[in-house]
Amino acid sequence: MFGVKVHKLEGEKVRRKLIELGILDKEHKVKRDGEFLIFPVKEKVEGFEIVETEFELVEKRPHSYREVVNVPEHLKLLLPSSFDIIGDIAVIELPKELMQYGNQIGEAILKVHKHIKAVFAKGSAVSGEFRVRELIHLAGEERTETLHKENGIKLRLDIAKVYFSPRLATERMRVFKKAKEGEIVFDMFAGVGPYSILLAKKVRLVFACDINPWAIKYLEENKRLNKTPNIIPILGDVRKVAEQIKADRVIMNLPKFAHEFLREAMLSVKSGGIIHYYGFSHEDNLFDEHEEKIKTVARELGKSVEFLERRKVRPYAPYQYNIAIDFRVF
Ligand SMILES: C[S@@+](CC[C@H](N)C(=O)[O-])C[C@H]1O[C@@H](n2cnc3c(N)ncnc32)[C@H](O)[C@@H]1O
Structure with missing residues (x-):
């Protein structure tokens, strides 16, 4: 095989030139020879010192x-x-x-x-x-304990003891972008804090509730790790907590049962505030059933709602989707 021999100080310049000429053989490894480098090339080229030698193959790393x-x-x-x-x-x-x-x-x-x-x-x-x-x-x-990084925050958690899905990172960033400085946020089902910690980087105060003691333990740790003192972790059943909180924005990330907590969410949101509701739906009826439940609870509480955004967050089973509905409560 042919190689181009150059002093190592010239190595980077020559490597770029050979790529530009389209003759660098990337399937073989560059060879070292004392102060010199020998680049494998596909053909002889004018203007360089050409040598004949053998080169080792570059090991191909599998992608999957x-x-x-x-x-x-x-x-x-x-x-x-x-x-x-x-x-x-x-x-x-x-x-x-x-x-x-x-x-x-x-x-x-x-x-x-x-x-x-x-x-x-x-x-x-x-x-x-x-x-x-x-x-x-x-x-x-x-x-089962690890340190996960997403959206620029760090989350310590134990995957055997708490719920966590990395697939919701984009959805959490969507909510972060909607939130405004100065807001009070209520994260009803906070887990180890992927919404709470992220939002605390922007808003005034976050109330973060969870019924799982392990989730609150890790949330406390993540609060320290991310230097977000403006989070108030609350261990307990959100049913007992909600009415004492008045928030501008409420996050209901418990898709399987969120509809059972609509009353609590609506009692804890200020008039004009926003609720981020999550649910599971069949693809034939993604939003209507959830929206009917939302309207019914609002009516029972003498409130009204304005739907702002409906989204499929991700598929979670055949024909089933995790959906998000953002709505304002008056
Ligand atoms: C689907 S996980 C979401 C966790 C977190 N928001 C996230 O994105 O990773 C729902 C969380 O709600 C908590 N939870 C369930 N019922 C609750 C209740 N009645 N009161 C407070 N938290 C509850 C669970 O312990 C769990 O951590």
């Missing part, structure tokens, strides 16, 4: 764990194309046919994604009051 995983060929089509990454932990949803190859799948993920240190499979759906799920350890460290 599916390229390196050791499972029977006929099951490869069932391998999920993606998985959640929370801090340095991967959480994958495996079909039952692949569960017996969980360790191989976990090892393949660790091999391709060097920043991931532990891999778990989802062992059940999110359930119970705390909205957590069972996890099955597949590979790497047997650790």
Whole structure:
């Protein structure tokens, strides 16, 4: 093979020139020879010192764990194309046919994604009051606590003890952009604080409630970590708290049951304030049923509502969507 030999001080300039000429061979490694570098080239080129030598091949890094995983060929089509990454932990949803190859799948993920240190499979759906799920350890460290970064904030959490979904980062940023300086926000179902901490960077005060003691423990820690003293964490059932709070903006991120808490939300929002409501819907009836419930509760409380925005946040099951409705209450 041909190479272009240059003094190492000239290396960067020559490398750029060879790329510009379209003759740098990127499939082979640059060679070192004392004070000199030898660039692999596809053909001889005028104006440089040309040498003939052998070059090592550049190892091609696989892009997906599916390229390196050791499972029977006929099951490869069932391998999920993606998985959640929370801090340095991967959480994958495996079909039952692949569960017996969980360790191989976990090892393949660790091999391709060097920043991931532990891999778990989802062992059940999110359930119970705390909205957590069972996890099955597949590979790497047997650790469920991690530090996750999103939207410029840091969140310490334990994925086995609290609810957290990295898939809502964009939705949280949407709410952040709507919030205004000087506002009081009430995060009714705060978890470890992904909305609360983010919004506290902008608004005056955030009341952050959760019934799960682990969520409030991590929320306290995240409040310190992110230097957001303007958050008031409240451990308890939001039903007992809501009426004592008067907020400009209320966040109801409990999609499965939010409709049961509309009364509390509407009693805690100031007249003219905004509620960010989340729900689950079938694709045939995304918003109407939720909006009817919202109007009914408003009527019962002698209030009126103005719908501002309706959005599909993400698919969460076949034909099912997590939806968001923003509305103003008078
Ligand atoms: C879907 S999670 C959302 C957490 C967080 N907002 C997030 O985006 O990661 C719902 C949270 O509501 C809490 N929760 C459920 N019922 C509650 C209640 N009655 N009062 C207060 N919090 C409750 C759960 O513990 C859980 O942390």
